[in-house]
Amino acid sequence: MEQSLPALIRLDHPAPAPDEARNGLIADPGFGRVFTDHMVTIRYSDDLGWHSATLGPRGPLSLDPATAVLHYAQEIFEGLKAYRLTDGSMALFRPDANARRFNQSARRLAMPELPEQLFIDSIKALIDADKAWFPPVEGGSIYIRPFMIASEVFLGVKPSSEYLFMVICSAAGNYFKSGAPAIKIWVSENYTRAAPGGTGAAKCGGNYAASLIAQQEATGQGCDQVVFLDAAEHRWVEELGGMNLFFVFDDGSILTPPADGTILQGITRDSLIQLARAEGLTVREENYAIDQWREDAQSGRLVETFACGTAAVVTPVGSVHGREDSFTIGSGGPGQLTEKLRSRLVDIQRGTAPDPYGWVDRIN
Structure with missing residues (x-):
């Protein structure tokens, strides 16, 4: 009963x-x-x-x-x-x-x-x-x-x-203290956030405790956040210490790593996928390699990267840094689609735009 x-x-x-x-x-x-x-x-x-x-x-x-x-x-x-x-x-x-x-x-x-x-x-x-x-x-x-x-x-x-x-x-107030128009992220080579069969898809404190030393390393390198790679091959981009990632290409399509067990199923992530598809954009949930990320950024095929989560909402990624090299995303600042999707989301959250999805739940 x-x-x-x-x-x-x-x-x-x-x-x-x-x-x-x-x-x-x-x-x-x-x-x-x-x-x-x-x-x-x-x-x-x-x-x-x-x-x-x-x-x-x-x-x-x-x-x-x-x-x-x-x-x-x-x-x-x-x-x-x-x-x-x-x-x-x-x-x-x-x-x-x-x-x-x-x-x-x-x-x-x-x-x-x-x-x-x-x-x-x-x-x-x-x-x-x-x-x-x-x-x-x-x-x-x-x-x-x-x-x-x-x-x-x-x-x-x-x-x-x-x-x-x-x-x-x-x-x-604001989540990031730097006030920069786009954040710098550090690629963790020594630490992983989650493994298949682990607790990566659960929102539990142990996941965040395990990320702290990598975040500390990122801060020591002058970066705002750390990005983790998969545990098995150390090749595929997964997520930041507390946010999901999106990649925007020159044909207007968007890619985000799949939330298939090692990545948290972010509610902001899901909302942005729905908003982007409503705009007629193609959104793919696929694996994306760190080497491909670097190559696409350097060739100009990748034009924007942004992170998202409840605390930081939507945050542009300006540059990516590692021990061997670093690369810049687009102009290094906020991209047009990033800003458009952020505004679309925030306007619904704050009631300044229609809410066709029934996402806003009034309290009083």
């Missing part, structure tokens, strides 16, 4: 941030450092299912040192944004897709699936409570981080019998 959804209990916040303090924080929030007043917590146990759903004050967690997630990394998360539309209301962008991907990750990590409606309702309730944290900056949003951790106190390699699902929010 399917479990009924637990009711979300609302707890009063004894000391929310004063207006003056909050307004000072959101005037220039950056990314991932300015957090809102509230959070959602929902617990799971094998005997009770999902229960104890609350929306209350954001605060620290108290965890036993033997809590399973601290030892075996049984953890997943999602990332999405809340936008303010032209009429002043708040909205989410394709939260149903995030809910489905969250459960795909849960299955891969042997965790319980969260009812999709509970996932969406908890996010809407939190945004409604903290909408005053929306930053008054260009491109501003409220970044939403739902996540689930194994919370059983037990030292043993097995799926946990208890879990904690939470949602926190952060006022967000």
